[in-house]
Amino acid sequence: MLHRSHIHGVMGEFATPEELIHAAKKVREAGYRHLDAYAPFPVEGLSEALGIKRNLVPVLTLLGGLTGGVGGFFFQYWVAAITYPMNIGGRPLNSWPAFVPVTFELTVLGAALSAVFGMLALNGLPQPHHPVFNVERFSHATTDRFFLCIEARDPKFHLEETARLLHSLHAHHVNEVADD
C-alpha cells in the first residue's frame, strides 16, 4: 500500500455513462468535493453531477473578439487616415464602410484564437504527464470506459473508506492512483 502523501487519489471504473453520473452524484452527496471524472466523450449531465459551474471560455472568447474587432478597426483607421493618408478623388479618409470586411475577419480571428488557446490554457494543456495515467486500465478512458477519481487532497479522503465507497457504487475496478 502506498503512503498517503504518494497518492493522487482513488479511481473507480464504470462501464456506462449512467453508472458514472450516478456514482458522481453519490460521491458528492457523501461530501467529497475534489473529484474528477474521465470519459471517452462528453457525457451529458456529468458536469452538473460533479458540480462544475465556472467556465471562462465564453468570456475569453468575447474579449478576444472585441480586441480583434476594435483593434482591427482602429488600426485601419490609423493606417488610412493618420499615418498613410491617400487622397482618392477627395473622398473622406475615414472611409469606414470599406473597413468593415477586415474588421469582421479580425473579430472572428481574435475570438477563435482565444476560444482555442483559452480552452487549452484553462485546461492546463499541453500536459504530457498526469498521475491518472499511472493506472494501467486508464488507457480505456479514451475508448469505452468511464472513470471517477476522488483526489487525496480532499479533506474527507481516507484510502480504505473512499475505496469502499466506490466499491459500494458498483465500480468494476477500484485502483489507487500513485502520485509521481
Place this chain on the structure above:
Amino acid sequence: MSAGQPPLDSPEIRRLTPVLGPGHTYASVTDKISAIVLTRPTSLGWFIGFGIAFSVVGMLTVALAWLIIKGVGIWGISIPIGWGFAIVNFVWWIGIGHAGTLISAILFLLNQKWRTSINRFAEAMTLFAVACAGIFPLIHTGRPWMAYYMFPYPSTMGIWPQFRSPLIWDVFAVSTYGTVSLLFWYVGLIPDLATLRDRAIERPAKIIYGMLSMGWRGSARHWHRYQSSYLLLAGLATPLVLSVHTVVSFDFAVAIVPGWHTTIFPPYFVAGAIYSGFAMVLTIAIPLRKVYGLQDFITMRHLDNMAKVMLATGLIVAYGYFVEFFMSLYSGNKFDLYLVKMRLHGPYAPYYFALIVCNILIPQLLWFYKMRHNVVVLFLMSIVVNIGMWLERFVIIVISLTRDFVPSAWGRYSPTFWDWATFIGTIGLFVMLIFLFVRVLPAISIAEMRELVAETSEEDK
C-alpha cells in the same frame, strides 16, 4: 419525388437509412476507425494512388520552379486578361473548401446528427483546398517572395496596405479562414489523437500521437470547456464561411467590368461554393467508404442528404445565372447586353453552354430518389458539378476580361502548358494530402461517433 417513397423524416425512413449502422458499441466504432490508421496494413492500392498523386505534385514543383525562374510570362495571361487560370483556380479551390466548414459548423449548430461521420474528412478537405487555393494568388503576384507586402507591418519604407481594396480584404478573409479551419479541425482531433495514443502499439506512433494530443485525458472539467470552445468555434466559423466567398466575390463585384459589377455576386458565389464543396465531399466520400468498408458510418442517408444539399444550392446557382441574364436585359446597358451576347455567341460560348449543362441540367437528376441512391451516378455527378463550377469561374473571368468597354482593349485568352501543369499539379497536391490524411489520422471523428452511439442507444430504449 418518385413513387413509393416513404414520407420524409418518418420513423420508417430513419430505420431504412440510419445515420449509423446497427449494433455498434463504443469499442466497436473506436476499433473500426482507429484500425484504419493503426493496425490495418497499408494496401498496395494506397501506395499506387499515393505514388500517382506524388508524381503529379512533382509536376507542380517543376511548374512552380519554372514560374519563379521565368516569371508569369510562361502563362497564357496578357493584358487585357491579367487574371486567367490563377484566379479561376483560386476561386474554384476556395469554393470547394466551403462545404467542409458548412458541414462541421453550420450542421453542428443545427444539431444534424448525420454530419458526425463526414465532418472530419470534410474539414480536412477544407484545409487542403485552402492550401491549394492559397498557392494561386501568391504565385500570381509575379514576385511571390514579396508577398509579405500584403500584410500590414511597420516597414522602413513607411508604406501600408490599402484597406479599401477588395484584394486586401481577400488576404484577411482567406488567411483568417485558413487559421480558423485549422483550429477547428485540430480541436476536434485532440480527443481522437488521445485515443490513438492509447491504442498505438508501436512506440514512435505512441510518442507522436501523444505529443499531438497534448496529454488529453478526457477529464470532465476539460470536456466542459472543450464543448463550449467547440460550440463557439462553430458559431464563429458559420458567419466566417459565408463572409469568405462574399469577399472573394467582391474582388469582382467591386470592379466595374461588365458581368462582374452586380449585387447578386455575394449570395451566388456562396451558394456556388457550397455546391462545388458538397460535390467534392461526395467525390471523396464515395471511394473512401468503399475502400475502407465504412458503409456503416457513411450511410446512404449521408449520400442522400448531401445530394439534396447539392440540388438545393445548384438551384440557387441557377437562379443566379438567371438573374445575371435578366439584369443585363432589364438594365438595357449596352455593355451588359453585349456581354450576354458574347456568352451566348462569342468565342467562349461553348464553355458557357457546357457550364449550363454541368451545373443546371444534369444535376436535375437528383430530384429522383433512385438517382440519389445510386452511388455510381452520384460519383459521376459530383465530378460533373466540379467541372461545371470550374467552368463557371472561367466564364466569369475570361469572357468579361476579353470583352470590356472599348474594342481596342479586347483580346483572347488561351492557357499554356504551364497553366495546365500548375492547375493539375494542385489537384495532385490535394489528392496526395487526402491520401496522407486517411493513412495517419482518423478520417471519422471517433469521439463524436461514440457520442452518437450513446444517443442512438438512448433512442432505442
